[in-house]
Ligand SMILES: C[S@@+](CC[C@H](N)C(=O)[O-])C[C@H]1O[C@@H](n2cnc3c(N)ncnc32)[C@H](O)[C@@H]1O
């Protein structure tokens with residue numbers, strides 16, 4: 001089947017839904033990941049302005065090579081790798097047909113990453129990227145891009161698997177996409193720290209079935225130490241949804257909720273508690289989204305939200321709060337204005353339509369918005 005994405009034409013096997021990911025014998029292609037790939041291209045454009053020496057790009061799990069071909073069309077010196085010989089053949093013929101240069105190699109991504117140094121490495125595996133994180137951080141020079149599609153382990157729905165994979169305790173809360181993203185970024189930051197490197201998340205998003213983060217590398221061990229200070233724990237009250245973050249490598253969980261006195265407190269961590277994105281970089285990425293992207297509208301909307309999103313843990317869900325308080329929900333802008341009128345910061349959050357961030361506590365949000373449903 002012929003596919004055109006972001007001005008690039010490639011051949012892929014017949015499209016199938018993301019739900020069948022990892023099954024079947026065909027080389028993998030998932031049309032629902034177009035937003036992910038479009039944002040990647042915008043990041044690659046913006047990143048070159050930030051780090052002009054970045055030239056080589058490894059599409060470490062290439063499948064059809066769609067990422068690699070798109071990166072090559074941007075002028076990157078591309079290597080596509082895959083374990084599957086059919087994928088390598090397809091990726092090479094797609095690179096050749098595009099006339100962009102670039103090579104597809106039949107290699108295990110881990111062996112290749114230990115063998116060779118790339119400026120930018122893109123990890124886009126089935127499920128968790130953890131088996132590929134060590135060589136990526138040991139050897140990449142500038143930027144590691146990571147997709148994780150194992151959202152159930154990441155967000156604590158499959159907690160034991162999350163603990164095994166990510167070396168922390170994820171908890172299933174009403175902010176599960178953010179839990180997943182912060183578990184992922186925390187694990188990446190700790191992995192890079194093992195190589196005395198700081199992996200700074202400069203853009204991260206959680207979108208339906210995956211989490212995606214772009215980590216800029218800094219080879220100063222002191223910077224890696226600094227980043228570890230932005231990891232820690234979230235204590236979440238299951239009864240009133242109050243939550244607190246503790247920036248520490250050692251947990252000191254409260255015995256009871258400081259808002260409602262409940263002892264039903266979930267402890268998550270250590271997870272990433274620092275900024276998930278660099279707002280200035282997000283804006284520069286947003287400016288690189290072009291109309292030939294199939295997801296242009298969605299990508300711009302998401303990046304606009306991300307650029308101004310209060311970047312602190314963790315977001316609230318207006319509908320969940322209103323349900324808990326026996327109130328009817330309001331329009332998001334009206335709700336956020338009420339929180340702001342009470343003197344707090346409040347912004348939408350990119351996770352979903354009723355997600356928001358604020359520096360108000362759950363009790364302060366409740367009081368600030370009580371007048372919106374006087375019947376309740
Ligand atoms: C999710 S698909 C990649 C999708 C592709 N990047 C895209 O954007 O359409 C994962 C690919 O990783 C390949 N793979 C799995 N283990 C690998 C390994 N150790 N080294 C290289 N490729 C691997 C699989 O054969 C599969 O083609």
Ligand SMILES: [Zn+2]
Nearest residue numbers: 237240257260
């Ligand atoms: Zn409580």
